[in-house]
Amino acid sequence: MAKIQSIRGMPDVLPDASAMRLWVEDRLKAVLARYGYAHVRMPLVEATALFARGVGDGTDIVEKEMYTFEDRSGESLTLRPEGTAGCVRLCEEHGLLYNQTQRLWYQGPMFRYERPQKGRYRQFEQLGVECFGFPGPAIDAELLGLCADFWRELGVQEALTLELNTLGSPESRAAYRDALLAYLRPLADQLDEDSQRRLERNPLRILDSKVPETQALLADAPDLAACLDEASRAHFDALRRYLDALAIPYVVNPRIVRGLDYYTHTVFEWTTTALGAQGTVCGGGRYDGLVERLGGRPTPGIGFAMGLERLTLLVEAHGAAPAEAAPLDVYVLALDETHSAEALALGQRLRQALPALTVQVHCSGGKAKARFKKADASGARYALILGETEVAEGTVAVKPLREGDAAQTTWTLPALIDHWREGLPSPSGTDVATRR
RNA sequence: GUGGGCGUAGCUCAGCUGGUAGAGCUCCGGAUUGUGAUUCCGGCGGUCGUGGGUUCGAGCCCCAUCGUCCACCCCA
Incomplete structure (x- = not known):
């Protein structure tokens, strides 16, 4: 019979790697707590229409990357490919946006049907942050400052570059779209195949094309900045001043347009050259039209998501190493099976009396020699x-x-607990350093 | 969806021009009846990813397929 194995692109995370991930996640959560952001959890599955309408049905994600299926009642459901649409749905459904602002974060797996490669998986984990009800650029700056604090906390700030752009208001964006179309239509037959397909559905994405011939055609394309209205320009200019005040370096990259339809005004990516082709560790932007598009009242929104697998890869390559996984303090063993009960009880009493102590009890049987080998290992x-x-x-x-x-000593349990109450004596010398 | 590299023990890998499947590590046992990590000795462990083909004979050559990694593409 064929062996059952994990689904392609949905890798297991083994103990060492998971310990690393937990460390990264702990550091991120510590920063979020400092900023006072509130945590929410959305289901992994949503109505397919949420993403078709929210993310945009001309996007690659919706066109060809979603895990969509019918449940037993015939309803079309989709494994979430991203978190923002679901987060907006959650807020609307529970009245979180009524006359109030929100600063939220969430974490969990996302699903996209793509060919797996380094830093890209079919099930991958994102930590996302979304803020609602803030029309001005201050929150844009706060979020980028939050990101910068993440990177500092993980020691990867040198490896990441902030690439920034603005798409302007929905009106500006529409005006630019028209200008770009007017420029590209006569050149359509010179565009690469993908870009031709995008021409009518999602022309801004053509700016992102990596085909050299297409990029050459774009050299004389109309400038997005020229189409910005006054308010859009003011928003972006203010954001740049705030970033300077926060001492956050950035580069303006007019090619950053993002692959999801809902973005307006500020868009950004934090990128690295250290991870091969999948260099975007974190991406996001402002989406002032999304809440309305999903049936709510017009509400400004802005957020970002980061890929925890990519971020962890980056931390491993360039970041602060976590402290060595704390080894066990104590291994409890009976010399033979007849005193297993006493050993289990001893372990339990130690953990109760000294909660900071890590205690493992021998559970594998065997002779005394085998038991001490396990203790050592x-x-x-x-x-x-x-x-x-x-x-x-x-x-x-x-x-x-x-x-x-060092000599073995004998104690009564109360005396030992008392002896260890202020912590174990510090380890002597570095030559005994032991992993795990 | 397209292209390339790679699939041999739990792990890391060798395996010549096609001729009886190997090493190190791990694990288990013994040397030592209640004391580990060193040393010595012994042992467990494989449908060589899978299916087909060529051949007297295939881990090795050919075809297909699956998996994996990397890249295109896209994004986190």
Whole structure:
């Protein structure tokens, strides 16, 4: 019978890698807490129409990357390919946007049917941040400052570049679209195949094309900046001043247009050259029209999402290494099976009395020699030993495993707990450093 | 969807021009009846990704297929 294995592009995360991810996530959460952002959770599955309308049905994501299926009642459902649409739906459905502002974040898996490669998976995890009800550019700057604090916290600030652009108001964007179309239509037969397909559906995306011939044609294309109305220009100019005030360096890249239809005004990507082809670690922007488009009252919104797999790869390559995974403090073993009950109980009492202590109890059977081998392999600093004698006299033997030939000592449990109450003695010397 | 590299033990990998499947690590046992990490000895572990073909004979050559990695594309 064929072996069952994980679905293509949906990799398992093994203990070492997961420890790294948990560390990264903890650091990110610490920053979010400092900013006072509130956490929400959306379902992984939404009505297909939410993404068709929210993300835009001319986008690559909706056109060819969604996991869409019918449930047993025949309703069309989709595994979320991104978080913003669902977050807006959540806010609308529960009245979170009525006469109030929101600063929210969420984290979880997203699903896109693409060919897997480095930093790109079919199930991948994003941490997303969305703010609602803030029309002015201050929140744009706050979010970019939040990102910058993330990078500093993880030690990857040198590896990331902020690329910034503005699409202007929906009116500006529409005006530019018309201007671009007027310029490109006569040149249509010189465009590459993808760009021709995009010409009517999503012409701004052509700016993003990496085909050299197409880029050459674009050299004389109308300038988006020239189509910006006064208010759009003021918004962008103010944002740039705020970024200067926050000492956040950036480059304006007019080619950043983003692949999701809902963006207006500010759009940005944090990119790196350290991860191969998938260089965007974090991307986002303002989407002032989205809430209305999904049936709500006009509400300004702005947000970003970052790919935790990519970010973790970057931290591994360039960032602050997490402290070595804390090894066990104590490994409890009975010398044979007859005292397993006492060993289990000892472990439990230690954990209750000293919650900071990490305690593992031997559960694998075997002879004394095998038990000590396990104790050693566990990385624990001390083995707590229960044999015939100890159980008889109500004591426990404490054997240091990482201090050369330090002597084994015998304690009553209350005395040992008292002895360790202020923490274990600091490890002696670096030569005994042990992983895991 | 397109292109290229790679699939041999749990892991990392060798395997000559086609001629009886190997090493290191890990794990288990013994040397040592209640004491680990060193050392020595022994052991477990494989439909060589899968299916077909060529051949007296295939891990090796051919075809197909699946997986994986990288790139295009796209994005997180």
